[in-house]
Amino acid sequence: MPGTPGRGLYLGLISGTSADGIDVALVSFDVPDAPCVVHARTYPWDARLRARLVELGQGGDLKSLDEYGTLDVCVADAFADAALQLLDEAQVPTTDVEALGSHGQTVRHRPRGAAGDGRHPFTLQLGDGHRIAERTGIATVAEFRRRDVAAGGQGAPLLPGLHAALLHDPREDRAVLNLGGIANLTLLPARGDARGFDTGPANALLDAWAERHVGAPYDAGGAFAASGRVDQALLARLQDDPWLPMPPPKSSGREHFHLAWLDARLQGTESPADVQATLLAFTAATVADALLRTQPATRRVLACGGGVHNPRLMDALAARLPGVVVESTAGHGLDPDFVEAIGFAWLARQTIMQQPGNLPAVTGARGPRVLGCVHPA
Secondary structure (H helix, E strand, O other), X not given: XXXXXXXXXXXXXXEOOOOOOEEEEEEEOOOOOOXXXXXXXXXXXXXXXXXXXXXXXXXXXXXXXXXXXXXXXXHHHHHHHHXXXXXXXXXXXXXXXXXXXXXXXXXXXXXXXOOOOOOOOEEEEEOOHHHHHHHHOOOEEEOHHHHHHHOOOOOOOOOHHXXXXXXXXXXXXEEEEEEOOEEEEEEEOOOOOOEEEEEEEOOHHHHHHHHHHHOOOOOHHHHHHHOXXXXXXXXXXXXXXXXXXXXXXXXXXXXXOOHHHHHOOOOOOOOHHHHHHXXXXXXXXXXXXXXXXXXXXXXXXXXXOXXXXXXXXXXXXXHHOOOOEEEEHHHHOOOOOOHHHHHHHHHHXXXXXXXXXXXXXXXXXXXXXXXXXXXOO
């Protein structure tokens, strides 16, 4: 075990369901209830590796066990390189870092099993923690989601505990909204326990459709969506998915909401811009519907993740939530691009301290669990 548990510097690394980059945050927990970001950056994936990871995340099959092993090492190397580059930029030696929390790259998330019957639940993230520890010389905590799934939980979302510690306000009901590839909500009532769950796609479908039709990895500023009109019939077909009205605990991923899922709901006559506009409306509708169904007295939504930078999406959310302030976490001291990376630094610290990282009320696990496997430096 490194250093003095619970104090000092921790690294958090994550590449979300969109696989649009590796987010790295160096976080100080010298004041435990007020983590301070020392340095944070996003590093790009190798284009060919990213393309393969996105393909797998959208339901593609591995070619062989050899490919699995190779990808596991390649992802670990990419994470290790990102961690070392950030520390070099921050001029912080590796020996000053207590531990590193690596989310890895999710390529399949089946908390109810591949057959959907709950018999063989699993979640799979690539990025060998042994390799990261060996490359960086930093104790590495990885495989956070698997213990929660083994305990009967969804394995996601894992950050409501951090959201509650940093963003709860006893004067109003709040929600934290992560607009990554998949959208998830943390409900923070003024009085009562935090809850959380996935609501459906955020950027996953928007990014994939933009990449297919305009050759860009995402719809910058929502311009592509703004050039089209919402197709109400298509929106109704998208909203008819049986996963959406399921009660929490629940989580999902790109293996469910991917381009093949979308293609099956198209009639073939829609314009690409209209589909993009409809996907944006779909994200806003599923988030708003879930929030109003589960915490109707919400007065403030604090948004983070890449979707914060899409003003069309933020406006659409605000329009569907009259009387609710929809704003970035930036106004509350948390950079919206690095909330999840901060979260995995926090989760690594929880593990090193032998403290639970999950909230059973959120994930549905049988109880609090210390998450992840520690790979010593």
